[in-house]
């Protein structure tokens with residue numbers, strides 16, 4: 001798999017087979033991903049991986065603590081504006097259309113959303129931990145690390161879904177994992193083998209064209 005293929009075929013997988021991902025695979029994935037760049041080589045990331053009983057404990061915690069609260073480090077800015085607002089709406093509508101869950105079926109949509117807190121059936125859940133004292137720059141670097149994890153996983157046939165939904169449970173998760181006072185969870189990620197028979201995994205999100213996002217000067 002070359003880099004372009006990896007970038008284009010990595011998609012968010014929201015239904016996994018129960019088959020375990022061997023610990024050795026996860027270690028290889030993290031061993032590759034740790035070469036992600038970061039400003040000043042700070043490497044401002046730490047990962048907690050849960051499987052088996054440890055994963056079940058987190059799933060139980062989520063069931064008890066949902067919906068939780070979003071702190072000052074919001075996931076989306078309030079009153080999201082276009083074109084971002086429309087993009088968010090479109091990917092959501094496309095997903096629920098595949099599942100046949102209409103907009104008015106709020107219970108159906110919530111039920112699907114709650115699958116997040118079971119890691120969509122994946123055998124591994126990852127939590128990306130950052131120091132609260134870090135700034136926007138280091139959060140961006142964390143993103144590079146997370147994408148590196150996703151791509152390194154893909155090369156081994158392991159799929160992923162990044163999960164910012166865990167953001168509202170940051171406080172209970174921090175207590176559960178015994179994080180240091182200055183640490184917080186940025187994001188989660190489900191990791192495992194895709195269930196290709198699941199309709200939801202057919203979702204393909206769109207992207208803006210190059211000319212919409214890039215301004216080339218002096219060429």
Ligand SMILES: Cc1cc2nc3c(=O)[nH]c(=O)nc-3n(C[C@H](O)[C@H](O)[C@H](O)COP(=O)(O)O)c2cc1C
Pocket residue numbers: 010011012013014091116161162163164165166187203204205
């Ligand atoms: C940091 C981050 C957090 C995300 N959080 C969630 C999430 O909580 N639940 C979910 O179903 N998808 C989540 N996604 C997946 C996005 O919806 C998805 O990446 C986007 O729609 C583009 O689709 P693709 O990943 O299939 O290319 C997240 C993606 C990123 C990058």
